[in-house]
Every structure is written in C-alpha cells, then in structure tokens.
Amino acid sequence: MKAKLRAVALVGLGMLFGAGLSGYVQSAIAQPGAVAQAPRPAPADYSRYRKLDMFARALTILENHYVRPVDSEKLIYGAIAGLVAELDPHSEFLPPREARLLREDIEGSFGGVGMVVVLRQETEPQARYVLEVREVVAKGPAERAGVAVGDLIPSIEGKPISHFFDLRRAIMAMRGQPGTKVSFVLERPAPKVDGKPGKPGVRTVVVTREYIDSPAVTSRVLAEGLGYVRLRDFSETSGREVSDALASLRDQSRDGLSGVVLDLRDNGGGLLDQAIAIVDLFVNEGPIVRTRGRRGELLDEARAVPGQAWSKLPLVVLVNKSSASASEIVAGALQDHRRALIVGERTYGKGSVQAPFELGDGSLLKLTIALYYTPNDRLIQASGIQPDVLAGADFRPYKDSQPELEPERAQPRHLKPEDFGYPAGTLQDDSEAVRAAGEDAQLRVAVQHLRGMVRVPSRGGRRR
DSSP states (O other): OOOOOTTTOEESSOOOOOOOOOOOOBOOOOOTTOOOOOOBOOOTTOOHHHHHHHHHHHHHHHHHHSSSOOOHHHHHHHHHHHHHTTSOTTOEEEOHHHHHHHHHHHHTEEEEOSEEEEEEEEOSSSOEEEEEEEEEOTTSHHHHTTOOTTOEEEEETTEEGGGGOSHHHHHHHHOOSTTOEEEEEEEEOOOEETTEEOOOEEEEEEEEOEEEEOOSEEEEEEETTEEEEEEOOBOTTHHHHHHHHHHHHHHHSTTOOOEEEEEOTTOOOEEHHHHHHHHHHHOOSSEEEEEEOGGGOEEEEEEOOSOOTTTTSOEEEEEOTTOOTHHHHHHHHHHHTTOOEEEESOOOOOOEEEEEEEOSSSOEEEEEEEEEEOTTOOBOTTTOOOOSEEOOSSOOOOOOSOTTOOOGGGSTTOOOGGGGTSOOOOOOSSOHHHHHTTTOHHHHHHHHHHHHHHHSOOOOOOOO
16 A cells, blocks of 8 residues: 555655564675576574674673763664664654754744754855854844844854754754753854955844744735745645735735745745645646655655635745755646746755654654655756746846947937826836845846736646
C-alpha cells in the first residue's frame, strides 16, 4: 500500500511519523557481461543484533575503563549522530532540546526575542560568521530594544557566532524560558563615505525573552487594486492565514482585488499540507506535488480541489536563494500550471522529504525518505526553481538608449495634449503601486510585472 505522506509530511523542517525498519537485503554486484541475479538471502546465522552486541560491549568498556567518568547518554547520542552523519545533509539526530526547537517552529509559538535571522559569512574587514536580521516581529522584545532589519549580530552571551557551529544552535542560544534575559552584540552598518564603508555602530543589547506568537502571514494593500502577501513559513495555520489575508485585501481595496504578489523570499519551508493548501487556493484542477521514493516509485500525489475563489486572480510569486522546500513546491506548482509569474532568483533546491522517528526520550531521528516533484515531474532536489524573471536585490540604474533624442514634448511649438479636451498621460516613470514597493528592488520588479498581467490577462493552462 502506498504510504500516505501528505497529511503529516514536513518540507524543510521535515516530518512523517510511523514506519518500521526495512529487512536485510544483500545485493549481488553485476560484473560486465554477467546476467543480473536476484538478491541473495541473508546468511542463516545473520543477526543485526550481533552488531548491537558489539556496540554494547564498546559502551561498557568506555564506562568501566575510561580515565574519567563518562556520561552514557551523551555517548549514545553521539553514536546515533555519527550514524546519521554518514547520510545526506538533511538526515540528522536531534537530542531532546533541539527536537523541542523543531516542534516550536512547527507550532509557531516559543520563548524568544522576536526576530528572524540568517547565518552569513563575512570576509571583510575580517573573516567571521554573523547573524543578519531579516525581520523583526512587531511589538516584540527585539523591536522595543531598537533592533532593525539589516543589523548584524556577531556574538551571543559573549560567544562569537562561529562558536555555535550552525544556525540552529545560535537560535537555541537566543531562545529560552520567557522571563529570562539574553544579551548579544548588535552592529548597525554605517553608510559608505566616498565609496568606502563607514564605521559601524556597535552596542550590547540585553532583552527579556517572551512568548513569541509570530504570525506566518503579513499583508498590505499597495495601490491600484494590487495587494502584497508575505508568507514567513509554512506552519500549522498558514493556508488559512493566506486565505484570510486575500479576503482582507479584497475588502480593503476600493475596486476589489485585481492582483497579488505572494512573497516567499527567505522562507525555508515547513508543513507540506500547508504548501498544498496554498497552491490549492489558486489552482482549480490537476496535480500539485508528487512524492517519489526509492527508484522513483510514486508514493503520493496531491491534487487540487475545484471551486477555489482565487483561481483567476493574477499572481506573481517572489523567491530568492533562501526560498526552499515548501516554498519551492508552491512556486514550482504555480509555475507548471501557468498560474503565476515567478520573479527573483533561483531557489535553494531542497526537495527531499524528512521523516522524524521518535526515540522515546524526546529525541528525534530525522531521515530523508523520499523526493518531491512538481506537477510536470520536475525534480526540485539540487535543481531548485528557475524564475521566469530574474531579479536581484539591487537596483539596476536606468540607461537611456538614445540620450541624444529629444522627446516631442521638448519641441518649442509642440501641440499640448490638454488642447484637445482629453486628459494627458502621466509623465511619471513609476505607478503608485510601484512606488508603494519602496526600496525593495525585487518587489518593484514583481509589481511592475503584476500590473502588466492585470492589464493583459492570461488564459492560463499548464506548461509542457
């Protein structure tokens, strides 16, 4: 029977409960010109418990003869972590504290300081790792302490970020019991002077941790009937929150909602069923995502449910290099169905399914068990989603193709448009909606294309 992955699978954070150990199979190695043979059965005296007995003996020797007393639990955790380290980068062992962090991310409520950070490696003026603040939760401890998007954190509790090995451990240092305090150094980059970077402002920040119930979705009306929806992650209520945000934008817009930008930048994934639910808001029929296991065997296929309210709404999806897993499933499905224009950068390329198996003491064994494919059977893993329109994070200066050519309005005796009793066209380069995108270069490109889609609606249809 095909495994039912959809309801419980997690993309990026990765979940699938259940399943047992596979049986022992020893494969014959085919020689050149040889006829393929069926796998040989295991030897009659084979037992996987023989190796477990060897491990138990090694553990006993360590406990009894090592020069200092050892922590048996730490040794066992380390041994399991060593096993999984031989697999792919997304298979890992999570001891109870790290497993709790995973569950908090899924539930969307935890004790922390209220900001979203990414790990960044710097080479100038010195080689180091820092956390870059990408988002600050409104009214949270970090915002009250004056933390702003773009600030850098080089150390937490006096320890450099390189001390924490990876982003998860750094985040664990920031989180903790509500009411407790955490300190970190905050750097605010200074503007460049004569093309050279100025001296950054540096201060130590001490904040009190609080329960952070961060919404997965934020939205705002841009102008001209266009709306903007940002999805931070795919948590348990993301699908409903996106649907509610669209309804709210429609109600706020004077003439109704004529188009939307769905921002999936820096969204590293989350629950698969929420990714499916979000695609289903915009797609009326056909497959959304396929899950394939060993040798490409189809394990599950999620399909759209007809009758969705937003299936005709012009849509642009913003992605960048940090868009991964569930974000790639959404972008890939909407792209294959020709339901959205994808704008931004090629996505990360994380299209594998992780299944956490509970080990009984709060720890988790998270294993890669399958791969995700788009409706047109494009493999996401290590490929990512290539956007329809490439757009970087920096503005490209406009270059006049014919600077020597003066426009008609520059002629001294030109006929003025108002002389004919009809309103003249605007001479502004940007529309109100584009200006509402502010200094976000990628969002401005997305809004420009969305305006074109609204003016010239597409009939849709899946790509082949």
